[in-house]
Amino acid sequence: VTEPPSTEDGVEALVAEVRADPARRDELVALLREDAAVHQGRGASTTTRIRGWVLAAFADVGLPDGAVPYVLEDLENDIEPFGVAAAARATRGLTTPTPVIASALTDVLVRMRARDDAVTFESLRPRWPAGQSTSALVEVLGALRRLGDVADGERERLLDIRRQHAPTWSPAVRTALDDVIDGLSVGHCCGGHEPTATPVDDRLRDADAVAGIVLEDQDGVRTTFGEWFACRPCVVGFFYTRCPNPNKCSLTVTKLADLQARLAVAGLGRRVGVAGVTYDPGYDDAARMRSYGEARGMSFGPNAAMLRAVDGIAALREHFDLRVGYVGSIVNRHAIELCLTAPGGAPARTWARIQWDVDEVLDAASAAATPDLAHRLT
């Protein structure tokens, strides 16, 4: 197995090889991981451009199963026009499109309604004026149209979108929307198939390697990983306060606060820990974490905290297999990720990339907090 390329030229060459031999398309999936070598040391916009170039290739070579979560993630959460357009283009490579994809594409139209931009997929480092350009919203609508009757359930939502938002869109986008709606069958019900993250049971990893890592909470109080995560299962969400995407860290911490409140109502407030752990411990000091958590509804106490690794963030990344990339010490891109840990801090179950469902995590945390299930997790 060859290592994924770490340079833009290497990515360009690999994409060209895969285009010539689509059976190798799985080789591109590794380039989508936030911690892939090619993304390290690059800025967020460069990373978006490289990932987008890779995603767009799937339209031609076919979309492998391993890339589908990345596509759904970008459709559901990305706010960069090029990234969204590339994910939409990638859906052309699906062998069996589903209503979930149609729903995710429809969601993009609402989220990106005021953020359209010209995009081109002519090359990894395109120059303008481009020979072939489109716009992010046109690309999304083109993808919806290709889904055919799989998107029938979205018709009512699309009509609503046309009423509410189309008047502020360009003629090209309005025409594309009209084309999609005209191609859908009337009378189909039940659009809005929200994608939710499917949890993955982790192979329990020993937490000994991280037990000594010093953590600081939102009040500046220091403890160790081993102490904080001992004795009870914990739900751990990952965030950083400088995250520019409201669908990611801000929403994650808001949902953690919701989860914390519901655990308390269920009488499990003392039996399940809830923690937000920052990706950016150099910048996110105690005061920043407190204010960020409080603003999103977190109530701090012995079982609920915002935490930063005073040292050892690299070991924590490895322990939780975090999907995050950096340029220097600054995050350039990350996934949405949430982990349920066994008593002691070993990851037991992970929800990643697509929005996690609070009810489902509540159920899993409740089950883990009952002695027999908790025992099974250890």
Next chain:
Amino acid sequence: MEAEEYRKQYERELSAAARRRSARPGPSAAAMSSRELVAAIKDRDGDAATRIALIEDAGVGAVGKPSVMQAFIRVLGDPEEVDTVRLAALQALQQNTFSRAGFRRYEADYREALRAAATDDDAALRDQALERLALMRDEYAQRLLVDGLQDPSRALVKPQRALQLLGNDVHAEHYPLLRDIVETSKQPAVRRSALRLLAADSDATELFARIATDKSEDAAARSTAAIALQSLAPAQFQDVARAVVLDDDDDQKVRATVVNAIANRSDTPPDEVVAKVRSMAAPKGSSGALRSAARQFVQQRDET
């Protein structure tokens, strides 16, 4: 471009536009139908001055006239068009961006046209297009600017202008390039601009400390480095501040900057630094900006 120079240029442009309007012969946009107006604006064989006049006339409130807006965008994005007409179209479009909701439908096309103009042969058009894109944090514009800083043969604007534009959205991936500029550039203004953009780079603390204490360095660069160091590494800054404040032979402007900086911090400097600054605040203890800074420091200490 410095702020003062920019203001003067803006005033010159306003005056010139007013003169053009009052002295303008030829057709008026208001007297034409939309179809005639669009045809005249897009007419490459037409007189450039007349077309510019029509664009300026039609620019106000054009956001509600899709055919006129599309004509502006087409002119701006067309490399075969006359540069001065393209520049007029850019300015008319820019006026209309203030109507945010109304402009949304043109946003993607506008950006595409700006990107096409960003590499034009005409320096003024190029500069204006890059400025608009840089303010939008456009990845393509940033790439062009970085390319030009790395390889002067590809530069679209002068280095200081490129740094100014990059400053709208500086990324950590630019830090190595900026550090290199600080270390190698012979132009003080360029170095100062690069230093300012490095102010959040935690890997540049040693560079800041070295420049801030090097008396052979440009005084403005030293001041910039000192302020950046104070934000990034307060403990290291205290050492620098001590060296600068206690050295009577050091540059007075740099000392004034450092005294100002320590005046606005909550932690207490070493006793010898406090005593030195108190002596500077005394009548005849120092002069100009340094004495003002010292007095401010003393006043704040005595109040708390």
